[in-house]
Amino acid sequence: MKKNISKLLGALLVLGVVGYMFQTYSIGDKLGRFVVVMGDIAEALKNAKHAYEDTDITISDEELRDINISKISKEIKSSIDKKKELNAPKAPIEIKADEIRAEEMPHHNKLEAKEAKIVKLEDLPDKFKPLKKYLHEPFKMGACQICHDSNSKNPGALIKKEIQDICYECHKTRYSKEFDHAPVKDGKCTDCHDPHQSNVKMLLKSDSINELCMKCHDRKSTFGAKAKKLFVDMSLEVKHKPIVEKSCLECHEAHTANHKSLLKLDAKMDLCLSCHDDEKEKITHSKFKHGGVNTSQKRCLECHDPHATKHKKLLKKEPVATCLNCHDKEVKSDEDGGMLMNMKKHFDENPNWHKPIKDPKKGCSACHDPHGSDNFSLLRKSFTKNFYANLENKDFFCFECHSEKKITKQFIKSNEHNITSFRDGDVNLHHLHVNDRKGRSCRACHDEHASKYSHLIRDYTDFNGVKFPLRFVETPEGGSCAPACHKEFAYDRVNPKGIGK
């Protein structure tokens, strides 16, 4: 009994203490809040289900392209595959036979030949000897009468006044496409072809196709001003390969064609892309396309000369000059409809250029792919448009040339001073600016094209549409900046000013 009472008393005491605690520390209130919080957490977990459970997600190729970081390995692999594919030996260029030779070569049967008076090869006049490699079939048969009138007063006179009428007698396919080669139009078949014999196929009058063409179309031999575009200067050092290795007829028709300049396909692009299939992929399938190729008037020929030039890649001008041909004014961007800056003005006003641009071999195309790219601004690799960029996402094009150590090393020891000059003593100020959740991208401070200041420091940085000056001042062993981000801070490599401490 006593035990029970003491137990009861003890229980009452405990209850009392608990009650007191409840009262003083408002545990009930807290418990209530705890329940609410837990409930909210449970709800949040419920809503965020996908984060914890496997779900079947298919990622489209376009999305894959956007996801640079996590899918980087995949992307690299695919790009390598693509490269391999492009480098693989190409199948021989297929040119449709019917496009090229609509006509069929006429063959003379013996019956026809019998009717004519046959001249034996040995009896031919001396001027035809020695015989050449290819003989015109009537000539070979000795059927001179097919073309010449033996009864005429002048021996050897032609049976018809117009030479083309004689040719078309047998070569019945008339050239009837949209554009005719001028000699064809004028019926001057024998301007190019020898009616008797030749060392070149098709009985050409010269030693090769190219030579024959150049007889008329050499810019040097003509008095320029007239119809300049009909003439080419093949003496320039960079020549289009098909012309050198094969002939003009790789692209041009000799007689008649449905496309201007007697081309086999549309000159502006289709013809070029029928061979350049690596560029075709870029030009037609890139996420971002270059207006200069895709929507311009002359397409490929805006920048390239199809025959021969002084410059690499058959460019009409120096690489940078080629780009500035159009980018010497504000141009509308195909990417987002915004205006692209006047690059020529920018380069003129800012004497310090980014090194690759100064390189006569590279120029703008060191970073930009003029044919199209999946990265904005036609960049060859990813970059950012943003002021802020996480250091983890450092898959930037810049690091192709510039060492990542510039950014990642917090302190730079005296034996590594060549890594970066942007130091306050040993403190790497690049690291200070970039290494953070709110790390700044390269372009926050650097102008990737040209600047008045050394190290390509910008004069103004664009922060969400507002231009703030960096107010960079360089000193022999350091410098100072007073941008919008902070008040004037100075740094010194030799006598540190104590930034970042």
Place this chain on the structure above:
Amino acid sequence: MKSYMYIKIALFIALFSIALFAQETAVFRVVNPSFAQISQESIASFVVEAHSASVDSVVIVSDANETFTIEVNPKRSHYCKSINLHFGQNSIKVVGYKKGAVVKEETRDIFLVSKVDKEHRYPPQKYAKNYFHDEKNEKICSKCHDMSVNEVKDVAFLDIKKSNCYECHKNINKEKHSHAPSINWLCTSCHNGKVGIYNQADENRTKYSVPDPIGDVCFSCHKKNQEQWSAKRFHHEPAESGRCNKCHNAHSSSSEFYLRKAAWELCTTCHKDKIEGIHVVKTFGRAAHPTHNVKDPSRNGKELSCISCHNPHVSNAPSLLQSETVMGLCSRCHKK
């Protein structure tokens, strides 16, 4: 004959009193501020018109007994001076001296309103807003100052002293932390002359009014915040209603993030119940979790405050907590 005498005496008295009155008013004139003016910034600009013929020096005495002496010289007619204010009613004396004797004394009452403190938020009825930049005043100023706006839209001054606003308003950026548009004197990017639903009374009164709520102006630069915030579940009321300047001083402040007070003090100005009592957890025999006066392990080198655990703008977690899970929240500081 006598009546002439009376008229003469009356005329004399009248002329004498007019002359006396004229002298009294001509000693100096306080162009700005008005007699009972509301101020939103902790500095009041005094503009005094004084002529050396009637006054040698003008002394401005603030509430805190700070005195500023203007020596009147014959070449100038107007003098400007910035006077520091404290929150609430300020009574500032302007005293004119001639040969050591007081010739005139005037008082200007200025009420510095606070956006956060309740007791200083609503000025007594006698106070009214004064719009300085009107045609009349600008004409006076333009004797010495270029009163035009020489700011290029969205392009900051390379040399901030070139801004026409700088000369008179430079004290607005005197604190340690200055907001970029302010310290770069892109004044009209916010002072765009527009009004919002809360300050419609300012409409057409001044060309430099700031819309209230200011949110849209802030978001024109802080675009990312707008994107991120709109997707969140819970919003802090001032942030939600676009009244960023309730907590932030858009010009400059001695506190981080341009807060009007240090974070903890600022939060507890409204959330007074959190000043005392046990906040967060308490275990037996040990003190409650601190909310201030210690270092914040999650923010290197900063003081612990409300914003260490709470997001002052938005959150997906209830109570605007910084993390959606309890573990996530605590482990911001309590790492293994």
